[in-house]
Amino acid sequence: MQIAPASNSADGSATQRTYLAIRRMIVAGVIKPGEKLKIEQLRTRLDTGASPIREALSLLTSEHLVTRIDQRGFRAAETSRKNFNEILEMRCELEEMALRKSIGRATDAWEEGVMLANYRMVRARQQGGEKFEDLHKAFHMALLANCDAPILLQFCSQLYDLNIRYRYLAGLALNYQKRDVDTEHRRIMECAIARDADTASAELKSHYRQTGAFIAELIGEDVSD
Amino acid sequence: MQIAPASNSADGSATQRTYLAIRRMIVAGVIKPGEKLKIEQLRTRLDTGASPIREALSLLTSEHLVTRIDQRGFRAAETSRKNFNEILEMRCELEEMALRKSIGRATDAWEEGVMLANYRMVRARQQGGEKFEDLHKAFHMALLANCDAPILLQFCSQLYDLNIRYRYLAGLALNYQKRDVDTEHRRIMECAIARDADTASAELKSHYRQTGAFIAELIGEDVSD
DNA sequence: TTCGCAAATAATGTCGATATTTTCCGCGTA
DNA sequence: TACGCGGAAAATATCGACATTATTTGCGAA
Numbered sequence: 001m002q003i004a005p006a007s008n009s010a011d012g013s014a015t016q017r018t019y020l021a022i023r024r025m026i027v028a029g030v031i032k033p034g035e036k037l038k039i040e041q042l043r044t045r046l047d048t049g050a051s052p053i054r055e056a057l058s059l060l061t062s063e064h065l066v067t068r069i070d071q072r073g074f075r076a077a078e079t080s081r082k083n084f085n086e087i088l089e090m091r092c093e094l095e096e097m098a099l100r101k102s103i104g105r106a107t108d109a110w111e112e113g114v115m116l117a118n119y120r121m122v123r124a125r126q127q128g129g130e131k132f133e134d135l136h137k138a139f140h141m142a143l144l145a146n147c148d149a150p151i152l153l154q155f156c157s158q159l160y161d162l163n164i165r166y167r168y169l170a171g172l173a174l175n176y177q178k179r180d181v182d183t184e185h186r187r188i189m190e191c192a193i194a195r196d197a198d199t200a201s202a203e204l205k206s207h208y209r210q211t212g213a214f215i216a217e218l219i220g221e222d223v224s225d
Numbered sequence: 226m227q228i229a230p231a232s233n234s235a236d237g238s239a240t241q242r243t244y245l246a247i248r249r250m251i252v253a254g255v256i257k258p259g260e261k262l263k264i265e266q267l268r269t270r271l272d273t274g275a276s277p278i279r280e281a282l283s284l285l286t287s288e289h290l291v292t293r294i295d296q297r298g299f300r301a302a303e304t305s306r307k308n309f310n311e312i313l314e315m316r317c318e319l320e321e322m323a324l325r326k327s328i329g330r331a332t333d334a335w336e337e338g339v340m341l342a343n344y345r346m347v348r349a350r351q352q353g354g355e356k357f358e359d360l361h362k363a364f365h366m367a368l369l370a371n372c373d374a375p376i377l378l379q380f381c382s383q384l385y386d387l388n389i390r391y392r393y394l395a396g397l398a399l400n401y402q403k404r405d406v407d408t409e410h411r412r413i414m415e416c417a418i419a420r421d422a423d424t425a426s427a428e429l430k431s432h433y434r435q436t437g438a439f440i441a442e443l444i445g446e447d448v449s450d
Numbered sequence: 451t452t453c454g455c456a457a458a459t460a461a462t463g464t465c466g467a468t469a470t471t472t473t474c475c476g477c478g479t480a
Numbered sequence: 481t482a483c484g485c486g487g488a489a490a491a492t493a494t495c496g497a498c499a500t501t502a503t504t505t506g507c508g509a510a
Contacts, residue, residue: 049465055283062287
């Protein structure tokens with residue numbers, strides 16, 4: 001098995017770097033919901049021209065992290081409880097689909113990939129580095145990676161980022177330690193590797209909904225849904 | 226009820242126009258799968274600068290209509306039977322979700338919107354204009370429009386375009402007349418308006434799968450899935 | 451003839467400048 | 481004081497030009 005290195009972020013074109021940088025800032029809450037994204041401002045901040053920024057923002061618009069109003073520029077997407085609920089629900093539906101497919105086509109290589117991703121994630125938490133969140137996503141994506149449905153996979157990835165944004169905004173990277181999240185992850189992984197799609201799906205959704213319920217409370221905002 | 230005009234395509238920024246123009250060309254098969262999309266070429270063809278084209282292509286990349294290889298430019302996305310099957314399946318799943326939500330929240334205004342969209346679509350076919358395909362999409366989207374889940378709706382819209390591309394490539398805008406598609410549409414609409422979510426979903430999926438099976442055959446290509 | 455290397459060609463990606471549009475501010479009027 | 485109308489300032493969107501990278505072409509050697 002070819003072990004992939006832990007993704008370099010310094011490579012690639014200016015557009016790619018800019019895209020990743022802005023996305024990171026929005027997801028991590030450095031840029032707040034609704035905040036204006038001025039080209040000039042980003043230009044100096046990221047030390048690049050207008051074109052890469054514009055392209056990056058266009059991409060982010062497709063991903064619902066940025067909204068665009070014609071002739072009036074870009075803004076970080078607004079957040080709302082309703083939006084959060086939709087993301088959570090969609091995630092449960094689509095990840096279940098992907099997980100079942102993944103398990104249905106299980107191979108040794110996939111198993112190993114999941115195992116490795118879990119190991120890296122757990123280690124990162126113990127070491128307390130900043131890498132944890134990326135590896136957390138990598139673990140969840142590794143579970144789905146075998147589904148052989150690129151579009152579905154991309155939807156899941158997108159929804160993951162939208163969801164994690166709320167976690168950052170709620171400011172509870174810490175809260176994780178209270179629940180025994182490592183155990184939850186291990187249970188999901190073990191069910192998946194044991195080819196038990198029903199239990200794995202149930203555990204996965206429960207995992208998401210527990211975190212989800214907690215965050216939903218913190219969002220304040222009365223609005224209906 | 227406010228009756229919306231049948232969408233102007235000449236308005237908006239250069240980026241918007243460019244985006245719509247290129248998307249239309251790819252979806253309609255004027256640009257073939259895998260074809261190189263040279264900036265210079267598009268620049269003269271659409272009479273605009275490089276920036277709007279680049280932005281438009283970035284957007285289309287997110288929608289799986291264009292692929293990008295770093296430092297090597299853009300190409301129209303490849304097609305394959307496997308890709309088609311994924312699109313079809315995703316569409317059935319997601320549109321069912323959206324339709325059920327839409328019906329669950331049914332209102333008079335929504336009913337009227339569906340009715341109107343159907344009327345316009347049927348009329349366009351009879352008159353044989355080029356507007357039919359747009360109005361066909363408008364009808365299907367009208368069914369889902371009430372779901373109150375913007376992300377889901379966008380996924381459906383995206384998948385619709387990906388799917389219809391295969392119909393164009395198979396070259397059977399005509400084939401439609403053989404089956405009584407108007408009746409299928411009417412049945413779906415009537416079930417939806419009658420708040421019968423189960424039957425409506427079943428009819429909708431059957432509608433897609435009938436067309437889908439027909440197209441899948443025409444794709445040739447042996448490949449596994 | 452075929453292969454590989456190197457120059458020429460072409461295309462991408464990026465930058466800085468400009469025209470157009472929006473936004474902000476202050477002034478005059480009811 | 482409140483309102484609306486300009487005009488100034490700022491920001492967006494777009495263009496044309498340039499640097500960098502890929503691709504093709506042609507030449508020489510095995």
